[in-house]
Amino acid sequence: MADLAVQQARKGRAAGGVSRFLHNTFVRNLSAKIAAAPMIATVLVVFIGCTIWTVWYSFTNSRLLPTGDFVGFQQYERLFATARWNVSVWNLVIYGAFSLVFTMVFGFLLAVLMDQKIRFENVFRTIMLYPFALSFIVTGLVWQWIMNPTLGLQGTMRNLGWTGFSFDWLNNPRMVLFALLIAGLWQGVGFVMVLMLAGLRGIDGEIWKAARVDGIPTWRTYLSIVLPMMRGVFVTAVVLVGSGIVRLYDLVVALTDGGPGIASEVPAKYVYNYMFGAGNIAQGLAASTMMLLTVVIIIIPWAYLEFGGRGRRS
Amino acid sequence: MSDTVTMPAGAPPARHTSTSSDPRGPRPKPFFTPKKIVIYSILLFASLYFLFPLYVMITTSFKTMPEIRWGNIFAPPIEPTGEAWHKAWFSACTGLTCNGLNPGFWNSVQITIPSTIVSIFIAAVNGYALVNWKFKGSELFFAVLVFGSFIPYQVMLYPLVMLTREMGIFGSLWAVILVHSIFGMPILTLLFRNYFAALPVELFKASRVDGAGFWRIFFEIMLPMSLPIFVVAMILQVTGIWNDFLFGVVFAGTQNYPMTVQLNNIVNSAQGSPEYNVNMAATILTGLVPLFIYFVSGRLFVRGIAAGAVKG
Numbered sequence: 001m002a003d004l005a006v007q008q009a010r011k012g013r014a015a016g017g018v019s020r021f022l023h024n025t026f027v028r029n030l031s032a033k034i035a036a037a038p039m040i041a042t043v044l045v046v047f048i049g050c051t052i053w054t055v056w057y058s059f060t061n062s063r064l065l066p067t068g069d070f071v072g073f074q075q076y077e078r079l080f081a082t083a084r085w086n087v088s089v090w091n092l093v094i095y096g097a098f099s100l101v102f103t104m105v106f107g108f109l110l111a112v113l114m115d116q117k118i119r120f121e122n123v124f125r126t127i128m129l130y131p132f133a134l135s136f137i138v139t140g141l142v143w144q145w146i147m148n149p150t151l152g153l154q155g156t157m158r159n160l161g162w163t164g165f166s167f168d169w170l171n172n173p174r175m176v177l178f179a180l181l182i183a184g185l186w187q188g189v190g191f192v193m194v195l196m197l198a199g200l201r202g203i204d205g206e207i208w209k210a211a212r213v214d215g216i217p218t219w220r221t222y223l224s225i226v227l228p229m230m231r232g233v234f235v236t237a238v239v240l241v242g243s244g245i246v247r248l249y250d251l252v253v254a255l256t257d258g259g260p261g262i263a264s265e266v267p268a269k270y271v272y273n274y275m276f277g278a279g280n281i282a283q284g285l286a287a288s289t290m291m292l293l294t295v296v297i298i299i300i301p302w303a304y305l306e307f308g309g310r311g312r313r314s
Numbered sequence: 315m316s317d318t319v320t321m322p323a324g325a326p327p328a329r330h331t332s333t334s335s336d337p338r339g340p341r342p343k344p345f346f347t348p349k350k351i352v353i354y355s356i357l358l359f360a361s362l363y364f365l366f367p368l369y370v371m372i373t374t375s376f377k378t379m380p381e382i383r384w385g386n387i388f389a390p391p392i393e394p395t396g397e398a399w400h401k402a403w404f405s406a407c408t409g410l411t412c413n414g415l416n417p418g419f420w421n422s423v424q425i426t427i428p429s430t431i432v433s434i435f436i437a438a439v440n441g442y443a444l445v446n447w448k449f450k451g452s453e454l455f456f457a458v459l460v461f462g463s464f465i466p467y468q469v470m471l472y473p474l475v476m477l478t479r480e481m482g483i484f485g486s487l488w489a490v491i492l493v494h495s496i497f498g499m500p501i502l503t504l505l506f507r508n509y510f511a512a513l514p515v516e517l518f519k520a521s522r523v524d525g526a527g528f529w530r531i532f533f534e535i536m537l538p539m540s541l542p543i544f545v546v547a548m549i550l551q552v553t554g555i556w557n558d559f560l561f562g563v564v565f566a567g568t569q570n571y572p573m574t575v576q577l578n579n580i581v582n583s584a585q586g587s588p589e590y591n592v593n594m595a596a597t598i599l600t601g602l603v604p605l606f607i608y609f610v611s612g613r614l615f616v617r618g619i620a621a622g623a624v625k626g
Contacts, residue, residue, distance in 0.1 A: 029447050029448075029449045029528075031447070031527065031528030031529060032443040032447030032448075032449055032452075032528055033449060035439040035440065035442075035443045035447075035528070036439075036440055036443045036444075036449075036452060036455070038436050038440075038499075039436070039440045039455060039456075039459060039499060039503065040455050042459065042496050042499055043455050043458045043459050043462065045477075046462070046470055046474070046496055047458060047459065047461075047462030047465065047470070048458065048462075049473070050469070050470040050473035050474060050477075051462075051465060051469055051470060053473045054469050054470065054472065054473060066472070066476065110357075110360060113353050113356060113357055114357075116349075116353055118350075118353060118354070118357070124357050124361060125616070126609075126612075127361045127364050127365060128360065128361070128364050129608075129615075129616070129619075130364070130368075130605065130608055130609075131364060131367075132619070133553055133601075133604040133605055133607070133608035133615070134557070134601045134604060134605065135556070135557030135558070135559065135574050135600070135601070135604070136557070136559065137557075137559050137574045137577055137578050137600070138557075138574075138577070138597050138600055138601045141577070141578070141581050141593065141597045142367040142370070142371055142594075142597060143367065144581070145370065145371075145374065145387075145590060145593065145594060146366075146367060146370055146387065148590075150385070151382060151383065151385050151387070151590065152387060153387065155385045155387075156385060156386050156387045156388060159385045159386060160386070186363065186364065186367065190364070191619060194616055194619055194620065195619075195620065198620050239464075243464050243466075246466055247466050247467065247468075249468075249559075249560060250559040250560065250574075253559070253578065254578055254581075254582070257582065268466070268468055271468040271471075272468070272471075272560075275471065275472055276564065281472060284472070285472065287468075288466065288468040288469045288471070288472075289469070291466045291468055291469060292465060292466060292469045295464055295465060295466055298464075299461065299464050303461070
């Protein structure tokens, strides 16, 4: 900003230049600037200001109130020495990996099936997408009821005579993440399917004709021509699903509340509990800074591909 | 989109595409080809997975507790009763109070309506300014805004608590409305920017020549032409805000919890033996508003999702 001012001032003729600069900066397009003020304020105060605040105070020993001394990486050392945090991170990695792969694969396969000029396409699409309109709390509670070990699916099957049937994932520390996965996929696959379907519809019909004339089998065409052409859609879907996974919170609260024990804890819940429950703000801030770091690591390669690539082409 | 099809490397040369000289016409296809049977079976099987929870929710909510304890979630209710619905709405316990979901419903309404209006209006004006009234730094602010939308909410949660506390609105509906307006801004601004950018620029220029200013062009030229995008934005915001849990639980204060928070309290409160029929009725009640919007808006909902997804 200061540099600009100096440049502008040099370019202008003494005092007249300065006043023109002030005029350009503040008065020109004044209505537009006033209209954009909420956006500018949000960017400066919330997205930049709050983020810097959080990172800064994660290096203090604030407990009930965000005051306190600068303690370097002490909060982070403590974070990674806490079993609950490590379990949370590990859970998120496992859940995230499965969730990402399954939503992409199922979303794409369903979109391919939906693209086969089938009848009742609208009906199928409605059925697959309606869970996406529901909140994670609703999703979590419905599946909590279905997976209820005594009265849900397991109890029903046993009552019907299949006494060996077992579906107690909510009480089983090793399977509870897959219970989350079933509910998460139920909510989100339809969304990815719709994105993919839009992507498939955007591909020129000539390409299909050409491939058919050349005798390339359909699956080959999908794999080596259509998939690469849909790169943009895939990247968008991965970024959206990915940043959703990092935020995973409501679903866990409603379905398992982190249990059994700490078997389904996730980072977002750790942050919440330390900030608003345990009264150890700096610890929560350190944990949320780690979440920020994760998202930055997801976003940067994407931004590079999207914007860096576009810049080179033009 | 240009007419020329860009082929990936190794794609067949273009002369092969002339299929019109093909001697055979399209053969009439029988409906039950093996391929069709496989496709429909898979789609039907997938539909079962998606529909099963809805079926279970509805049937459970009409059962009596003895019937539920009998233990068959597949069975339809033998003697359907609306008692669970009545209790879920009027008298189920959400924490300390036992007034059912209906206060939560009204809180959600009071949160959703102003948040939706404010965020859409701000975003529409921003999008319009970004397209037609660019100023130094406007693109940069916008880029930061879009990137900021990927920052996990948890990172900005505590500073926002302090900020709203300073403003004296923490623990009231206003805080929730403010937070929703802030976090709705990036996607909506993007949506409106792209929409306004696609309108013919001559319209804007002509009205400038006629002497219309910033606001007059916005209200008299731009707004009347942008009904479709307003509907899409409205669908995105209403479903998004209604379904929120985190901001409600942090910013609203106990008296003002939105429906999602109350629902979670009804189901996951430890006292007494759980009444699954009431829980399921409450769950459906909470999902009714977004489901209603989804079914009424149909294709527009899909468009809203696709539009909201093209970030960046």
